[in-house]
Amino acid sequence: MTNTDDSALRPTRQRRAVVAALQECGEFRSAQEIHEVLRAAGDNVGLSTVYRALQALADAGQVDMLRSEAGEAVYRHCSDSHHHHLVCRTCGRTVEVEGPAVETWTRAVADEHGFTDVSHTLEIFGTCASC
Amino acid sequence: MTNTDDSALRPTRQRRAVVAALQECGEFRSAQEIHEVLRAAGDNVGLSTVYRALQALADAGQVDMLRSEAGEAVYRHCSDSHHHHLVCRTCGRTVEVEGPAVETWTRAVADEHGFTDVSHTLEIFGTCASC
DNA sequence: ATCGGAATGAGAATCATTGTCAAGTCGAGC
DNA sequence: GCTCGACTTGACAATGATTCTCATTCCGAT
Numbered sequence: 001m002t003n004t005d006d007s008a009l010r011p012t013r014q015r016r017a018v019v020a021a022l023q024e025c026g027e028f029r030s031a032q033e034i035h036e037v038l039r040a041a042g043d044n045v046g047l048s049t050v051y052r053a054l055q056a057l058a059d060a061g062q063v064d065m066l067r068s069e070a071g072e073a074v075y076r077h078c079s080d081s082h083h084h085h086l087v088c089r090t091c092g093r094t095v096e097v098e099g100p101a102v103e104t105w106t107r108a109v110a111d112e113h114g115f116t117d118v119s120h121t122l123e124i125f126g127t128c129a130s131c
Numbered sequence: 132m133t134n135t136d137d138s139a140l141r142p143t144r145q146r147r148a149v150v151a152a153l154q155e156c157g158e159f160r161s162a163q164e165i166h167e168v169l170r171a172a173g174d175n176v177g178l179s180t181v182y183r184a185l186q187a188l189a190d191a192g193q194v195d196m197l198r199s200e201a202g203e204a205v206y207r208h209c210s211d212s213h214h215h216h217l218v219c220r221t222c223g224r225t226v227e228v229e230g231p232a233v234e235t236w237t238r239a240v241a242d243e244h245g246f247t248d249v250s251h252t253l254e255i256f257g258t259c260a261s262c
Numbered sequence: 263a264t265c266g267g268a269a270t271g272a273g274a275a276t277c278a279t280t281g282t283c284a285a286g287t288c289g290a291g292c
Numbered sequence: 293g294c295t296c297g298a299c300t301t302g303a304c305a306a307t308g309a310t311t312c313t314c315a316t317t318c319c320g321a322t
Contacts, residue, residue: 010268010319010320012268012270012319014270030309031309031310032308032310045270045271047310048270048271048272048312049269051309051311052270052311067198067202071198071202072308072309073310086241086244086246099233099236101236105233109255110217110255113259113260114259114260115217115219115255115259117258118255120254122252124237124246124250124251125249125250125252126241127246127247127248128244128246129245129246141288141289141299143287143300143301145302146300162278163279175302176301176302177303178302179281179301179302179303180301180302182279183280183301203277204278
């Protein structure tokens with residue numbers, strides 16, 4: 001809608017660093033954690049910048065954002081297609097899962113009650129085999 | 132499990148007030164909002180107390196807690212059975228919905244990947260007919 | 263190389279939530 | 293009805309994530 005597509009995200013050193021960190025890590029990480037990682041790696045990136053980069057990436061759909069059970073925003077580099085997450089609440093290991101039936105169901109339920117412009121959030125938390 | 136059931140929640144004036152406010156309201160409200168409502172009604176209840184009461188009620192399963200899109204914890208008095216919510220993002224109207232298939236599916240997916248001690252969150256947001 | 267606008271960063275500011283601890287309240291037993 | 297100890301409360305400080313501010317810096321088209 002409001003996405004003019006010429007949103008023009010300038011590929012700066014800092015943004016590249018954030019993207020790289022997310023790709024290397026593979027799990028959901030908070031802005032603060034990413035900031036730590038970058039700092040540890042010698043990349044000096046301001047905390048505000050990390051927050052801004054992550055939000056921009058999330059808005060652009062290049063990363064997934066969800067809230068941990070503690071309520072913090074955590075980010076992860078994911079595949080493009082719509083999917084949900086099965087997350088280990090101990091080690092953070094994440095499995096992308098798809099549930100066509102769930103998508104269908106949510107839409108049906110929303111229709112049934114006259115709701116339009118529907119979106120949904122679904123996350124599964126658990127303890128993985130190795131934890 | 133850890134629930135000894137003799138959890139003994141003393142029914143104090145403040146806790147009663149919080150419960151009453153939730154029941155009257157019927158929609159998801161934040162701790163701060165409940166605090167406002169009580170204060171406006173002349174019931175003087177400390178903010179900390181409201182937070183504690185809501186957490187206790189949520190733990191006891193007497194109210195549902197979820198995070199608004201802004202990330203704040205919001206509470207609502209709900210039926211006992213496990214269910215999810217279809218929430219109007221304009222007026223806040225809430226419909227409780229049940230999806231046995233979803234429950235089954237989440238458990239199956241978790242099992243399949245060796246996850247145990249599984250929980251899940253599922254909320255549907257949309258615009259209701261009158262909005 | 264230059265210019266304008268976008269991006270950065272250090273720190274302050276905000277805001278929900280939690281912790282602290284002395285004072286108040288409940289209710290079982292006398 | 294009165295007492296005592298345990299549970300609760302509340303005013304305020306403390307925490308911690310996130311956002312804001314704004315002067316400085318960087319990007320990239322000209």
